[in-house]
Amino acid sequence: MPSYSFTVNGRKVAVDAPADLPTLWALRDKLGVTGPKYGCGIDVCKACTSHLDGEAFNPCVTPVSEVEGREVTTIEGLADGDNLHPVQEAWLEQDVAQCGYCQPGQIMAAVALLNKTSKPTDDEIDEIENVCRCGTYFRIREAIKSAAEKM
Amino acid sequence: MANPATDRPTRGRHHTVQPRLRDRIVDRRKFLIYLGAGSTLTVATKLGLDVLAPGSASAVPTPSLPQPADLRDLGDILILSGKPTEALLFTVEVTEDGRVRAELPRMEVGQGLTTAVAMLVAEELDLQLDQVDMPLAPARPELLMNQLTGGSNSIRSVYGPVRAAAAAARTRLCEAAANRWGVAVDGLRTEAGRVVGADGRTAGYGELTRLAATLPIGELVTKPKSPSEFKLVGTPQQRVDARAMVTGAFKYTLDLDIKGATPAMVRRPPTINGTVEAVNNEDEVRAMPGVLDIAVIDTGVAVVAETFGQALDAKDALDVTWGAGTVDDVSDEDIFKKLRQATVPLVPPVSLPNQLDFEFDWAPINHAPMETNSAVADVRNGRAEIWGGMKSPIVAQQQIAKELGLPPGKVVCHVVQSGGSFGRRLFWDGPLEAARISKATGRVIKLMWSRIDDMRHGRARPAAHHRFRATIGPDTVLRLEHHTAFVETDWTHGLGEILTATSAELPAGNFGFAQTVFMLTVKSPYNFGVVEQVLNEVPLKMHTGAWRSVYSVSSRCGEEIVVDEVAAKLGKDPYEFRRAFLKTDAQRAVLDKVAKEGDWGRSMDDGFAQGIAFHEEYKSRTACLVEIDARDPHDPRVTKAVIAGDYGLPINPRGLKAQLLGGLTDAISVTLRAGLHIDKGLPLEGSYSQFHYARQVDSPTDVQIFILPGESEPGGAGELGVPAAAGAIANAYARATGIAPRSFPINFPVDFEPFPR
Numbered sequence: 062m063p064s065y066s067f068t069v070n071g072r073k074v075a076v077d078a079p080a081d082l083p084t085l086w087a088l089r090d091k092l093g094v095t096g097p098k099y100g101c102g103i104d105v106c107k108a109c110t111s112h113l114d115g116e117a118f119n120p121c122v123t124p125v126s127e128v129e130g131r132e133v134t135t136i137e138g139l140a141d142g143d144n145l146h147p148v149q150e151a152w153l154e155q156d157v158a159q160c161g162y163c164q165p166g167q168i169m170a171a172v173a174l175l176n177k178t179s180k181p182t183d184d185e186i187d188e189i190e191n192v193c194r195c196g197t198y199f200r201i202r203e204a205i206k207s208a209a210e211k212m
Numbered sequence: 213m214a215n216p217a218t219d220r221p222t223r224g225r226h227h228t229v230q231p232r233l234r235d236r237i238v239d240r241r242k243f244l245i246y247l248g249a250g251s252t253l254t255v256a257t258k259l260g261l262d263v264l265a266p267g268s269a270s271a272v273p274t275p276s277l278p279q280p281a282d283l284r285d286l287g288d289i290l291i292l293s294g295k296p297t298e299a300l301l302f303t304v305e306v307t308e309d310g311r312v313r314a315e316l317p318r319m320e321v322g323q324g325l326t327t328a329v330a331m332l333v334a335e336e337l338d339l340q341l342d343q344v345d346m347p348l349a350p351a352r353p354e355l356l357m358n359q360l361t362g363g364s365n366s367i368r369s370v371y372g373p374v375r376a377a378a379a380a381a382r383t384r385l386c387e388a389a390a391n392r393w394g395v396a397v398d399g400l401r402t403e404a405g406r407v408v409g410a411d412g413r414t415a416g417y418g419e420l421t422r423l424a425a426t427l428p429i430g431e432l433v434t435k436p437k438s439p440s441e442f443k444l445v446g447t448p449q450q451r452v453d454a455r456a457m458v459t460g461a462f463k464y465t466l467d468l469d470i471k472g473a474t475p476a477m478v479r480r481p482p483t484i485n486g487t488v489e490a491v492n493n494e495d496e497v498r499a500m501p502g503v504l505d506i507a508v509i510d511t512g513v514a515v516v517a518e519t520f521g522q523a524l525d526a527k528d529a530l531d532v533t534w535g536a537g538t539v540d541d542v543s544d545e546d547i548f549k550k551l552r553q554a555t556v557p558l559v560p561p562v563s564l565p566n567q568l569d570f571e572f573d574w575a576p577i578n579h580a581p582m583e584t585n586s587a588v589a590d591v592r593n594g595r596a597e598i599w600g601g602m603k604s605p606i607v608a609q610q611q612i613a614k615e616l617g618l619p620p621g622k623v624v625c626h627v628v629q630s631g632g633s634f635g636r637r638l639f640w641d642g643p644l645e646a647a648r649i650s651k652a653t654g655r656v657i658k659l660m661w662s663r664i665d666d667m668r669h670g671r672a673r674p675a676a677h678h679r680f681r682a683t684i685g686p687d688t689v690l691r692l693e694h695h696t697a698f699v700e701t702d703w704t705h706g707l708g709e710i711l712t713a714t715s716a717e718l719p720a721g722n723f724g725f726a727q728t729v730f731m732l733t734v735k736s737p738y739n740f741g742v743v744e745q746v747l748n749e750v751p752l753k754m755h756t757g758a759w760r761s762v763y764s765v766s767s768r769c770g771e772e773i774v775v776d777e778v779a780a781k782l783g784k785d786p787y788e789f790r791r792a793f794l795k796t797d798a799q800r801a802v803l804d805k806v807a808k809e810g811d812w813g814r815s816m817d818d819g820f821a822q823g824i825a826f827h828e829e830y831k832s833r834t835a836c837l838v839e840i841d842a843r844d845p846h847d848p849r850v851t852k853a854v855i856a857g858d859y860g861l862p863i864n865p866r867g868l869k870a871q872l873l874g875g876l877t878d879a880i881s882v883t884l885r886a887g888l889h890i891d892k893g894l895p896l897e898g899s900y901s902q903f904h905y906a907r908q909v910d911s912p913t914d915v916q917i918f919i920l921p922g923e924s925e926p927g928g929a930g931e932l933g934v935p936a937a938a939g940a941i942a943n944a945y946a947r948a949t950g951i952a953p954r955s956f957p958i959n960f961p962v963d964f965e966p967f968p969r
Contacts, residue, residue, distance in 0.1 A: 079522075099466075103663075159632075164457050189908050192582065197877075
């Protein structure tokens, strides 16, 4: 079985896996990185949203062979030790999470948006497709705007 | 965050402080009045007094008699059924580091319960919220009918008992301090986790807990605080698990590190309840990479593999010959035909000139929690240990034991906080299936349902048909008839233990259960003269279950549409008309709040409109005002919402706002776009790309939510938000487009290529 080396949250890792194994399962089942969640497996719910070389990606549809040699950042790698990322701080201030299951993906999507656009408009926020079944969308919107102010 | 499987707080030496049966709790009578009656008789009296309160419009309400749900609602019945075990509900532990721990015999699924109940404990003990640990209790069979999370009843049912238990702990700590200091207990008070003497001496709870536990206190004299003394309760608090959730540290069932647990998935039949006749390529699939085991179980063919990715590939690769399911010939057309036939006819069948008739269809809707059905099971060596989301863990444990042929005492059910429920996790089919796979393979397994399976073989609020007839007189409504038929809602979880669950399984048992729930939840808040509401059911063997606000979403949304159309017929403004026909001042208060804050009646461009609606249930009430942009009637968007909620006594206003926002998003979804199409025994929808639950782009950019203050008793919160919002959206849509909505969701094409069966 081939082995793939990449970086997860700053840590070098290697996994033995078939080339087409979705990165989500390499992370969760082989590396014990459980922040990214399974919600659909076909890149429509976006619960697994993480970053690949700083850009949002969905590990549920990205084969592990494609992340070889690259940098994966999951929700666990967003904070700097105990210092939360401003988006995480904004999430706490707005008390966004309810069941919380989609929130790692929501936060990573928001960070990716804010990395591209420092003051996102409502239309740009609307483009985030991550599903929140608890329906926290308005608080997510407020948290993104609040984080934009801080960043 | 404490989690039963992985990080149960390590406790040093500690002592348990709990009210004993011989303890006498003063003010017990008040406590019992709450538990026993929930002020329902007062409500009935109030109704009588308020019935003729003047409205501001010229419309004249026709007083209505109270309906069953006005006198005693489902929550009251659940509280009564839990009464024999109320004293067992909570054990409050004070550890030597001064922290307090109490297991919650209810389930947290995002509704903010652990935060709200921890607030009640912190309040009674004068602690900071973060000094209270509140893990979820495992199945506790001794609680009988008192460990079910549903009916918006958790806060209502634990409010008295948890405060009594915490107050008892506080009193014992004071007794211990009095004993140590040789002073009378009367002069002592508590503050910031310490007992404070009249002379200013203090002792921390941690120092006192051992003495408190060992003192020979035969009679406990204690009294929970009255709401006017609350300092923490009633103030907005952040969720206790918020930080764990934003850092990814929070552990759901499949994140638990349980030794040896191996991924498992199930290949399911092409129609609901189909059976396995033969697996035609087992050897081939066993040879696939990572595959460890294959087993035929009642619900399909289970595959155990090294990773979920490999389990998914392997289950998809299985070639299975399937037997028929239970609804193979059933499609939407048949379902709605059956529902119309089953709806008790209105008499006369053709309306008279002073009558307005309405018919509404509602598509079934999946619960679709973000975390699909999942569980971990270890069934080996004559015992079973299960981890998973269980809102009725006692009956889950009992039924799993029955299925496995084990004594219930050999089955441990750990309740794990889950990624949403909306009613779904009242059923334990995930934990049961995991137990079956573990037993069949002799392995510790972690079961995950695919999203497609969760959509198609999971549960749903079933399809419904509603018929309304309003009989109007000059400026009044003389009579409201509401006849509805639902595909049978599965109530076989009973009240959470095996006796009531078994009775729901008996012939006609489920029907009786449904009738009771309907009567105890569905009511009209308006003085519409003679009100008659009748439920009938079509027994189709599909996977159904209570979905947030069960019968009320479609019943009350329908009635709110009726209200708007009757008001129009009488030439009244929808807000003023509601105001005049609502029964109580408390009801009018939430309505007035949204009308004022939402600037009701402001002029809007073509294609835009406001809509307003009201809902009351479980001793709480809400009004919702929305604005909609429906310039394209096929792609409307709710742009603004103003919502007010009155919960009697708000525990955590922040959590209540969250519940109302969630109710709004649910209402946007079920009213405008989300539902299931049933085609030849299976839902067509298989994922969120097809099941159109709202996303950010469907959500309003302006939402204002107001929680009204109050000092009575807490009402239900979880389900309240959906029906009023649904009514407001439907009414706004009608006003914006001129199209009277009669079928929900309003826009519901099959706009996708279904996944293969």
